[in-house]
Amino acid sequence: LEGESEVLHIELQTDPTKVMPMRLADYRLRIHRKAPDKTIHQVVIYLRQTNSEQVYQEYFEIAGMYAEYRVIRIWEVxxxxxxxxxxxxxxxxxxxxxxxxxxxxxxxxxxxxxxxxxxxxxxxxxxxxxxxxxxxxxxxxxxxxxxxxxxxxxxxxxxxxxxxxxxxxxxxxxxxxxxxxxxxxxxxxxxxxxxxxxxxxxxxxxxxxxxxxxxxxx
Incomplete structure (x- = not known):
């Protein structure tokens, strides 16, 4: 969803994957390229309950880059x-x-x-x-x-x-x-x-x- 000053990006995932944080960071850069003046909010919704620590990770980080996103574990909704x-x-x-x-x-x-x-x-x-x-x-x-x-x-x-x-x-x-x-x-x-x-x-x-x-x- 895109408003006058903000963009909301939502991802639906059955299970967590190791590449999800990087994928979200990539999408963030793409959105920023199209709407550089808008605040970006990203949400990942996981559908299947799991004990994997990956469903609790809410950021992507490499040297010189850090990006946050929100995680919703649907079994907690x-x-x-x-x-x-x-x-x-x-x-x-x-x-x-x-x-x-x-x-x-x-x-x-x-x-x-x-x-x-x-x-x-x-x-x-x-x-x-x-x-x-x-x-x-x-x-x-x-x-x-x-x-x-x-x-x-x-x-x-x-x-x-x-x-x-x-x-x-x-x-x-x-x-x-x-x-x-x-x-x-x-x-x-x-x-x-x-x-x-x-x-x-x-x-x-x-x-x-x-x-x-x-x-x-x-």
């Missing part, structure tokens, strides 16, 4: 915050809870009440994939109806991947698709709220053409 916005509902089961099964049930109920059926299908598809980080597929299948899932482009992409390379690999690769679909859902919500296309592109990393296509589909 209160469920109420994730349930507050439709674009965040697919992430709810990953939040701060001892009962992700019940949280998924609650979030699915909230998703089922969204006004547009195609929006319901896609956020449910993203929820199906993302919740696989904390729940087994059998349990998820009991909560999210298969007849609904058949309408989800996200879910169908996973099935196609599974037929070609094996179901488990399809689901694993599909989780990244789920992250992308969740990002797509957030972008759609921003469009509906009247945010500018340039601002959405800078915040989401999607191209202007991709955003225009989403806008045309609304």
């Amino acid at each position: 209160p469920i109420a915050q994730l349930m507050q916005y439709s674009g965040l509902l697919p992430f709810a089961a990953l939040g701060q809870t001892d009962n992700p099964e019940q949280v998924l049930r609650d979030s699915v109920q909230a998703m089922s009440q969204l006004p547009a059926s195609n929006q319901q299908h896609e956020v449910l598809g993203a929820a199906y994939l993302l919740s696989g980080l904390v729940l087994d597929q059998a349990m998820i299948g009991k909560i999210i109806r298969r007849d609904v899932m058949r309408e989800s482009v996200t879910y169908q992409a996973v099935l196609d991947e599974g037929r070609e390379e094996g179901l488990q690999l399809g689901i694993k690769e599909g989780r990244q698709v789920g992250i992308e679909e969740a990002r797509r859902s957030i972008v759609i919500n921003l469009l509906r709220e009247g945010a500018s296309i340039d601002l959405i592109a800078k915040a989401s990393g999607m191209s202007i053409d991709e955003i225009n296509q989403l806008q045309d589909s609304l």
Whole structure:
């Protein structure tokens, strides 16, 4: 997101990597090159709970260079915050809870009440994939109806991947698709709220053409 004096850059990551600090520093320099007079805020959101020390690192440092960024460990985020916005509902089961099964049930109920059926299908598809980080597929299948899932482009992409390379690999690769679909859902919500296309592109990393296509589909 870009305002008059500030820029917010957000990264979604399933697991930490050693190159993440350098990647954030690289993006910071790119953003600074385009907007040298603006303050830059960077946030990394980690999706899968881990004991890795890397999810606590909030800076990049080499000789003569130091850059900070903020880290959000989604398993520490209160469920109420994730349930507050439709674009965040697919992430709810990953939040701060001892009962992700019940949280998924609650979030699915909230998703089922969204006004547009195609929006319901896609956020449910993203929820199906993302919740696989904390729940087994059998349990998820009991909560999210298969007849609904058949309408989800996200879910169908996973099935196609599974037929070609094996179901488990399809689901694993599909989780990244789920992250992308969740990002797509957030972008759609921003469009509906009247945010500018340039601002959405800078915040989401999607191209202007991709955003225009989403806008045309609304």
